[in-house]
Amino acid sequence: GAVVSQHPSRVICKSGTSVKIECRSLDFQATTMFWYRQFPKQSLMLMATSNEGSKATYEQGVEKDKFLINHASLTLSTLTVTSAHPEDSSFYICSAKGGVPNEKLFFGSGTQLSVL
Amino acid sequence: GNSVTQMEGPVTLSEEAFLTINCTYTATGYPSLFWYVQYPGEGLQLLLKATKADDKGSNKGFEATYRKETTSFHLEKGSVQVSDSAVYFCALMNRDDKIIFGKGTRLHILP
Numbered sequence: 001g002a003v004v005s006q007h008p009s010r011v012i013c014k015s016g017t018s019v020k021i022e023c024r025s026l027d028f029q030a031t032t033m034f035w036y037r038q039f040p041k042q043s044l045m046l047m048a049t050s051n052e053g054s055k056a057t058y059e060q061g062v063e064k065d066k067f068l069i070n071h072a073s074l075t076l077s078t079l080t081v082t083s084a085h086p087e088d089s090s091f092y093i094c095s096a097k098g099g100v101p102n103e104k105l106f107f108g109s110g111t112q113l114s115v116l
Numbered sequence: 117g118n119s120v121t122q123m124e125g126p127v128t129l130s131e132e133a134f135l136t137i138n139c140t141y142t143a144t145g146y147p148s149l150f151w152y153v154q155y156p157g158e159g160l161q162l163l164l165k166a167t168k169a170d171d172k173g174s175n176k177g178f179e180a181t182y183r184k185e186t187t188s189f190h191l192e193k194g195s196v197q198v199s200d201s202a203v204y205f206c207a208l209m210n211r212d213d214k215i216i217f218g219k220g221t222r223l224h225i226l227p
Contacts, residue, residue: 006159032213043120043219044160044205093159097213105215107152109159 003027004096006108013084014116021079021111023094029074030096031103035067038091038110050077074098084115118143122206122218129196130226137191137221139180139206147208149173149182149189150215154203163191163204198225 003026013019023033032051036044048064050056050071058064066088068080077096081088093110097103122139129135141149151163151173164173169184178193189206206218 004159034214036217041219043217046214046216049214095160095215105162105213107160 004030004094004106004108006094006111008111009109010112010114012114012116015085016083019081019084019113021081021092021094021113023077023079023096023108025075025096025098025106028096028098030077030098031074032097033071033077034095034097035069035077035079036093036095038093044093047079081113084113086115089113089115118147118208118210118216120206120208120216120218122204122221124219125203125222126224127221128224128226131198132195133225135191135193135196135200135223137204137206137223139189139191139218141187141189141206141208143187143208143210143216145210146184147210149180150207150209151178151180151189151191152205152207152217154205154220156202160205196223196225198227201225 005024007022035047038044047062048056048058050069052071052074056069071077094108097105119142148167150165152160153163154160164175166173166182172181180189180191203220203222205220207215209215
């Protein structure tokens, strides 16, 4: 079945550094990818929607300069947390929409980001 | 706006007990409804879904019925197993493909 690979699964970084998270659809072309973040004991909150070849659409309250999203191909989207701070520590998860004949939504396994 | 409210956990049950996790929603239009499950150390997996009123989604012994009159989509299972221990998320999706999640309910099943 269709699989979405998200990498890395866990990252620890120093405050002020940038972190890139990759989301790949392994055996289907993803027309749309979504990025979510989840704080402890909270729901997953949609951050942005990205379509291949166009700029991402960010949800209200999400800083586009802070969370850079690049959907360079139909199988890869990246989220870069720039100049990370401890308050950016969270669980980030991507999902990809695609598949033939019926489009479905598949989730990656998530990335736990800890900023020291 | 759209929102999903589900019962807070953690929920702790003994093996073979009956499970209900309540979920209600607020939405414009006619959303699709989902239950996702997150096992320890893993990503989200779709458990079941229903796309219109009175539809019943089912999978792995779990069931949920789309109740438009009560705007609910409660998750049930007749006999839970230790392996069902996980976090369960109720969610809705409108035509824009954006999924709105509830806060999740952690389920512990004791042997």
